[in-house]
Each structure stands twice: as C-alpha cells, then as structure tokens.
Amino acid sequence: MTDRTPSKSAEPAPVGDLGRRLTERRTRLGLTLREAAGRAGMAPSYLQYLEEHPGAAPGTGVLHILAEVLHTTVTDLTGGDAELPPGRGQAARHPxxxxxxxxxxxxxxxxxxxxxxxxxxxxxxxxxxxxxxxxxxxxxxxxxxxxxxxxxxxxxxxxxxxxxxxxxxxxxxxxxxxxxxxxxxxxxxxxxxxxxxxxxxxxxxxxxxxxxxxxxxxxxxxxx
CATH class of the missing domain: 2.30.110.10 (Electron Transport, Fmn-binding Protein; Chain A)
Incomplete structure (x- = not known):
C-alpha cells in the first residue's frame, strides 16, 4: 500500500479521536510507527498522517487492516463504543x-x-x-x-x-x-x-x- 492523501469518501467519518486511539494502541503494543506501518503494508508517512490529523477519514478497508495489525477492533479504533459499557464481547476461546x-x-x-x-x-x-x-x-x-x-x-x-x-x-x-x-x-x-x-x-x-x-x-x- 503506497503513501496517499485522504480521499473524499461516501462512507461516514469515524466516530471519535482516531489518531489518538491509533497512537495509544500502537504504543501499548510496543510498536514504532514504522513497524506498525510495515505490518499494515502502508507508508509510515500515511500512518503518521492518520495519527496526527483529526480530520483523517480512511476507508473501511484501511481501518480493518489497522485493527488486525493492532489486535483490536474497528469499533474500538473509531470510538464507536465510547458510550457503551465494556464487556459486550464474546469470551475468548481458551481463557x-x-x-x-x-x-x-x-x-x-x-x-x-x-x-x-x-x-x-x-x-x-x-x-x-x-x-x-x-x-x-x-x-x-x-x-x-x-x-x-x-x-x-x-x-x-x-x-x-x-x-x-x-x-x-x-x-x-x-x-x-x-x-x-x-x-x-x-x-x-x-x-x-x-x-x-x-x-x-x-x-x-x-x-x-x-x-x-x-x-x-x-x-x-x-x-x-
């Protein structure tokens, strides 16, 4: 995936502070920006753009890739569960x-x-x-x-x-x-x-x- 600028999309913008959530999750996993971008197959400059620009609105495909790389969910990254109580997910297979x-x-x-x-x-x-x-x-x-x-x-x-x-x-x-x-x-x-x-x-x-x-x-x- 190459470097890019945000495109106008018919999809609604993510709810919540995407950049802050991306940075927090990446830091929690101990990944540098370059390491996370490499795993996601995107240019580090593009991931940096997503983390630093409040108006960034990547497509659903990019969000799914980032969620997989950061071991989380699109809902969590976009803040869609901000007003919902935790613990709604299914139990892990081998807790x-x-x-x-x-x-x-x-x-x-x-x-x-x-x-x-x-x-x-x-x-x-x-x-x-x-x-x-x-x-x-x-x-x-x-x-x-x-x-x-x-x-x-x-x-x-x-x-x-x-x-x-x-x-x-x-x-x-x-x-x-x-x-x-x-x-x-x-x-x-x-x-x-x-x-x-x-x-x-x-x-x-x-x-x-x-x-x-x-x-x-x-x-x-x-x-x-």
Missing amino acids: QFTELTTQECRALLSTHGVGRLAVPTASGPVIVPVNYSVVDGAIVFRTGPGTTPAQAAGCQVAFETDRIDDAFSQGWSVLVRGHARAVTDPDEARRLDARAYSTPWAGGRREQWVRIDPVAVTGRRIAV
Missing part, C-alpha cells in the same frame, strides 16, 4: 482465570485512576465512582461535605477498580475492603494534597479527604 497475589493487586492499585466505592447509606448500599490515589498503602480520594462518597467516613466499605479489554476479552479487577475515615488533621490533609495524583473530575470545591485503610485486598485476572 485463563487466575487469582492475583496481594503484591500484584497493590501494584495494579498504585497506578491510580477511577475506582468504584460501595457506600452504606440509610436507603441501602450505593456504588459511586471516585478519582483515587494510593498514599502509604491507603486508598485516598477527595470529595465534598454531604456527598455520597463523604458518607463512607466511619464505615466499613468496599472499593473496586479494574481494566477491561474488549478487543481481547480479558482484564483484571481488584477489590479492597477496609475502614474509611475522614482526614481531619490539617498536616495529613496538606500531605495528601501534595502527593495525590489528580483532582476530582467532577470539579467544584471538594476539599474533604477520605482515607480507606485496607483490611483485605483481593484480585483476579482473565487472560487469553
């Missing part, structure tokens, strides 16, 4: 289910990100997403007074985070059970402010830190 060690669980948790917090409330348990970090082995997150996550303080809670890869029908999940408490010491709060990875996506004034000290940490992985 391998394993329990993770405590060390493996803590390593996965330490990557930080978004997790799900199970909070006991007067009307029953509620599960809400929170932006979390791991500081000194504890799960910490910032919230606002009166919010659902704030109700976790003083309770035994469960916290879960995971990674689902629909393209390969594999993934992992880690479950933490422990006691949650509000951080009231100003020095500890300042230390968390300095060491936490990110601020809550929800925005606004969320200055109340909550800390979960793990009592049990378990996890599982499904691989192909």
Whole structure:
C-alpha cells in the first residue's frame, strides 16, 4: 500500500479521536510507527498522517487492516463504543482465570485512576465512582461535605477498580475492603494534597479527604 492523501469518501467519518486511539494502541503494543506501518503494508508517512490529523477519514478497508495489525477492533479504533459499557464481547476461546497475589493487586492499585466505592447509606448500599490515589498503602480520594462518597467516613466499605479489554476479552479487577475515615488533621490533609495524583473530575470545591485503610485486598485476572 503506497503513501496517499485522504480521499473524499461516501462512507461516514469515524466516530471519535482516531489518531489518538491509533497512537495509544500502537504504543501499548510496543510498536514504532514504522513497524506498525510495515505490518499494515502502508507508508509510515500515511500512518503518521492518520495519527496526527483529526480530520483523517480512511476507508473501511484501511481501518480493518489497522485493527488486525493492532489486535483490536474497528469499533474500538473509531470510538464507536465510547458510550457503551465494556464487556459486550464474546469470551475468548481458551481463557485463563487466575487469582492475583496481594503484591500484584497493590501494584495494579498504585497506578491510580477511577475506582468504584460501595457506600452504606440509610436507603441501602450505593456504588459511586471516585478519582483515587494510593498514599502509604491507603486508598485516598477527595470529595465534598454531604456527598455520597463523604458518607463512607466511619464505615466499613468496599472499593473496586479494574481494566477491561474488549478487543481481547480479558482484564483484571481488584477489590479492597477496609475502614474509611475522614482526614481531619490539617498536616495529613496538606500531605495528601501534595502527593495525590489528580483532582476530582467532577470539579467544584471538594476539599474533604477520605482515607480507606485496607483490611483485605483481593484480585483476579482473565487472560487469553
């Protein structure tokens, strides 16, 4: 396949940020731009164009080739599943289910990100997403007074985070059970402010830190 410029096509443009998804998937597989282009039978300059130009709209054939080379799906590359929950794909032919060690669980948790917090409330348990970090082995997150996550303080809670890869029908999940408490010491709060990875996506004034000290940490992985 030779170098080319995008052509006007009757096919609809891909949904989502194609270039970002191509780059992310290629990087995750450890492929250079030249290596990925070679496997796809296209000029590196054309793949670079697809990755760097938001308006790039390759044909269906090119998308299928790239999806095969990057071990994913056209739907995933084009962001067609962006508003759909993960896990809709079929199970792999020979899946391998394993329990993770405590060390493996803590390593996965330490990557930080978004997790799900199970909070006991007067009307029953509620599960809400929170932006979390791991500081000194504890799960910490910032919230606002009166919010659902704030109700976790003083309770035994469960916290879960995971990674689902629909393209390969594999993934992992880690479950933490422990006691949650509000951080009231100003020095500890300042230390968390300095060491936490990110601020809550929800925005606004969320200055109340909550800390979960793990009592049990378990996890599982499904691989192909």
